[in-house]
Amino acid sequence: MVEVQEKIDGMAFYPGCSLDGLGKAYEKSAKAVIQDLGIQVENIKNYNCCGATEVKTVNYDLSVFLPARNLALAKNMGSSVVVAPCNGCVYSLSRANKAVTEDESTRQRINGYLGKAGVSSYDGSVEVKHLLEVIYQRAGPQAVRSHVKKPLSGLKVACYYGCLYTRPKVYTGAGLQEGKDNPEHPHYMDDLLEAAGATVVDFSAKTICCGGGHAVADREVSLGFSAAILNEATRAGADVVSTMCPLGHINIETNIPKIIEQYGDAIVRPVMYFTQLLGVAFGHSRKDVRLADNFSGADTAMHRLGF
Amino acid sequence: MPIHEKNLVDKNRLLVKEEAKLDGLDVSGQWSTFIEQRILGDYSTDVLDAVASTPAGKTIVNCWQCGTCTAGCCMHTDFGLREFNPRYFIYLAQKGAEDELKKYAPVIWRCVTCNKCVERCPKGVRVEEVVHSIEGYMRSKGWMGDTPASRWDEAFVKNTLQTGVLDELALTRSYVSREKLAEFNNRFMLRMALKLVRTGRIRTGPLRHRVKGWEKVRGVAKEILEGGGDG
Numbered sequence: 207m208v209e210v211q212e213k214i215d216g217m218a219f220y221p222g223c224s225l226d227g228l229g230k231a232y233e234k235s236a237k238a239v240i241q242d243l244g245i246q247v248e249n250i251k252n253y254n255c256c257g258a259t260e261v262k263t264v265n266y267d268l269s270v271f272l273p274a275r276n277l278a279l280a281k282n283m284g285s286s287v288v289v290a291p292c293n294g295c296v297y298s299l300s301r302a303n304k305a306v307t308e309d310e311s312t313r314q315r316i317n318g319y320l321g322k323a324g325v326s327s328y329d330g331s332v333e334v335k336h337l338l339e340v341i342y343q344r345a346g347p348q349a350v351r352s353h354v355k356k357p358l359s360g361l362k363v364a365c366y367y368g369c370l371y372t373r374p375k376v377y378t379g380a381g382l383q384e385g386k387d388n389p390e391h392p393h394y395m396d397d398l399l400e401a402a403g404a405t406v407v408d409f410s411a412k413t414i415c416c417g418g419g420h421a422v423a424d425r426e427v428s429l430g431f432s433a434a435i436l437n438e439a440t441r442a443g444a445d446v447v448s449t450m451c452p453l454g455h456i457n458i459e460t461n462i463p464k465i466i467e468q469y470g471d472a473i474v475r476p477v478m479y480f481t482q483l484l485g486v487a488f489g490h491s492r493k494d495v496r497l498a499d500n501f502s503g504a505d506t507a508m509h510r511l512g513f
Numbered sequence: 514m515p516i517h518e519k520n521l522v523d524k525n526r527l528l529v530k531e532e533a534k535l536d537g538l539d540v541s542g543q544w545s546t547f548i549e550q551r552i553l554g555d556y557s558t559d560v561l562d563a564v565a566s567t568p569a570g571k572t573i574v575n576c577w578q579c580g581t582c583t584a585g586c587c588m589h590t591d592f593g594l595r596e597f598n599p600r601y602f603i604y605l606a607q608k609g610a611e612d613e614l615k616k617y618a619p620v621i622w623r624c625v626t627c628n629k630c631v632e633r634c635p636k637g638v639r640v641e642e643v644v645h646s647i648e649g650y651m652r653s654k655g656w657m658g659d660t661p662a663s664r665w666d667e668a669f670v671k672n673t674l675q676t677g678v679l680d681e682l683a684l685t686r687s688y689v690s691r692e693k694l695a696e697f698n699n700r701f702m703l704r705m706a707l708k709l710v711r712t713g714r715i716r717t718g719p720l721r722h723r724v725k726g727w728e729k730v731r732g733v734a735k736e737i738l739e740g741g742g743d744g
Contacts, residue, residue: 223679226722230714254677254724259626260669263645263662266568268670268737275730297628305568312568319737323730374631376639389632415587415627422685423665424623425696427592431625434591456681460705464696499712501705 216246217287217340218280218332222295222452223255229292229452231496235481236291236337238495242353242488243345247289250279258294258453259370259419262301270312271319273302278320278328291337291481293451294418297370299334300377306330334378336371338450338480342394343385347401355489357403361511363483364409364444364475365395366435368416368454395450395480402487411438418457429468432461437473445511446504448480455479459501476500476507486513522548556609563650564606570646575636576603582630582640588623596620599630599640606647611656614647618657621648661692670738674731677724682709 225233240247253276262269277299280288290296306313307330317327335343341350372380372389380386387394392413396406416435417428435458439447449455458477466474478500485495486508492498497505526549533545564570580600583589588597597620605614621644630640651657659667665688672684682705689697709715724730 221722223681226678227714228681228709230712252725253722254727254730255673255679257673258669258679260666261673262569262642263649263666264670265738267740268734271734271737272673309568319733322736323733324726369627369629372632373628374639374641376631376637414591415625415629417625419625419627420623420662420665422688422694422697423661424625425694427588427623427625430592431587463701496712499714501708 216248216285217289217335218250218283218285219247220250220253220256220276220280220288220290220295220299222253222290222292224292224452224456228456229479231482231499232291232452232455232479235479235485235490235495238490239481239484239488240337240341243341243349245340245344248283248285250276250283250288252279256290256295256298258298262298267312267315267319269298270302270305270316271323273299274306274316274328275320275323275325277302277330277332277334278325281328281332282326285332287333287335287340289335289337289340291450292453293336293368293370294453296334296336296378300379303330303332303334304377336450338371338394338398339385339387341484342387342398347397350398350401350484350487354402354487356487356513358399358483358487358513359403361404361483361513362407362443362445363399363404364407364439364442364447365399365412365480366409366416366439366447366449366454366458367392367395367412368418368449368451369413371413371450373413395448399448399480399483402484404483404487407439407442407444409439409442409444411435416454416457418451418453421453421457421460428457429461429464432458433465433469433473436462436465436475437469439475440473444475446483446507447475447477448483449477450480452479456501462502474502476504477502478504478508526551557611558609560606560609560611560614560647560650564643564646567646567649569639569642572638573603573606573643573646576600576607576634576638576640576643577636578604579635581633581635582638585629585633587627587629588625594620594623597623599624599644602644602647603638603640606650614651615656618651621651621657622660622662664688664692674734677727677730678722682706682715 257269257272306316372378372387375381375389380389400406415431417431421428482495492505528547528549530545532541564573583598583600588594624644626641628641668688673679
């Protein structure tokens with residue numbers, strides 16, 4: 207029996223695991239922002255965990271099968287694009303696409319598993335896009351500007367993109383295809399937040415690693431990298447750090463108590479999802495975009511800064 | 514920066530001369546050490562063959578040792594762990610220098626999957642996956658045991674396969690208590706849990722995402738895990 211889903215016209219939305227739990231604020235604010243901008247998405251029903259970067263070190267086939275099931279479900283919905291808000295999800299979904307298109311025997315094995323799991327076969331044809339790319343491509347700075355009700359004037363923002371948004375190009379196509387951000391110097395978030403009235407600072411830690419892959423397993427590394435990102439944001443004169451990946455966001459936030467202990471609180475800045483900032487600019491309240499969910503004092507900071 | 518390859522020079526092939534002259538120029542002193550020439554024929558291709566035969570490690574054969582991966586590697590450069598050198602790991606695997614490779618068991622697992630290496634490799638080597646594949650080979654040979662990261666990954670898979678959706682909080686809780694990570698003590702976890710309860714993010718109740726018919730998918734996943742799943 208093959209699962210049949212309702213056909214949709216728009217893009218399929220893959221929330222991943224974080225957005226239903228720790229990253230609830232990201233989901234709520236993202237949905238609010240894309241609705242304002244008139245971008246249609248529909249959740250993939252019955253989606254499962256994509257395996258992030260963890261499953262692949264345990265088992266190759268499982269690390270392709272888990273994301274491929276989600277992509278097959280999206281294809282079944284009639285969608286040719288999957289939107290994922292998480293860098294880790296973008297990575298594993300696009301990696302699965304590559305795996306089934308570049309190797310015939312992998313495709314056969316994966317389709318064998320999908321068949322047994324009751325899902326139609328998959329050929330790698332659904333395009334994977336990060337939420338940020340979609341907002342930039344389908345709306346862009348112009349549309350953002352026209353939706354701003356409460357400009358982020360005076361707010362200095364450091365845009366942190368993280369690792370797996372554009373990297374590696376062999377999976378994401380960044381730098382190789384149209385409609386993708388620059389892999390070494392991404393600027394989509396900068397442009398959108400600037401359009402929302404914020405001052406984007408020159409931030410050289412844009413694409414460094416936050417250590418999120420080993421957030422708990424290798425504390426020394428994730429702590430050091432998170433501190434480096436906050437330190438660089440502070441050095442660049444930012445009031446807040448804007449993020450686009452729930453794993454990186456939560457990793458940096460939960461490291462803050464230890465960073466304060468080791469390096470002092472002068473280098474710490476509140477961390478928030480770029481959709482929370484856009485949401486505030488579009489006139490949503492701090493409560494609507496769930497700023498109080500953040501562990502880094504984002505709500506008080508934004509209140510203090512007059513938003 | 515240390516020159517890693519100097520470990521590869523067999524000590525009894527080093528010739529130190531009291532006096533050395535090259536083209537009439539006296540180079541005695543620090544330039545007086547030479548390596549005796551020999552033909553290498555005793556290398557093993559086992560590591561290379563094994564890694565190249567896995568889907569994740571197949572691109573190892575493209576590596577021509579330029580070192581671009583290592584130049585941008587965040588463990589090597591930003592974190593400053595000079596022993597973490599992906600170019601060298603690949604070199605040792607290609608060369609079949611098993612004894613030398615074994616020495617890196619304490620560090621090779623620390624790759625954080627930032628993928629700068631894969632992004633920048635001019636030869637299309639998926640360095641990060643190749644390094645993980647070399648690590649997998651080393652573990653399969655018993656050259657290294659499990660690591661904090663491999664225990665996390667195993668726990669991740671176990672947690673995900675229960676319901677089809679990862680429960681980050683449960684995974685972290687079980688991992689930190691097993692690993693006895695003092696930093697995530699009861700006070701920290703309690704404070705975090707309270708915050709999550711207050712903001713309605715504890716995954717209980719009917720609103721939580723559930724994967725319908727997950728048992729069937731889990732059955733397939735278990736089968737993949739038992740079958741080895743091609744490395």
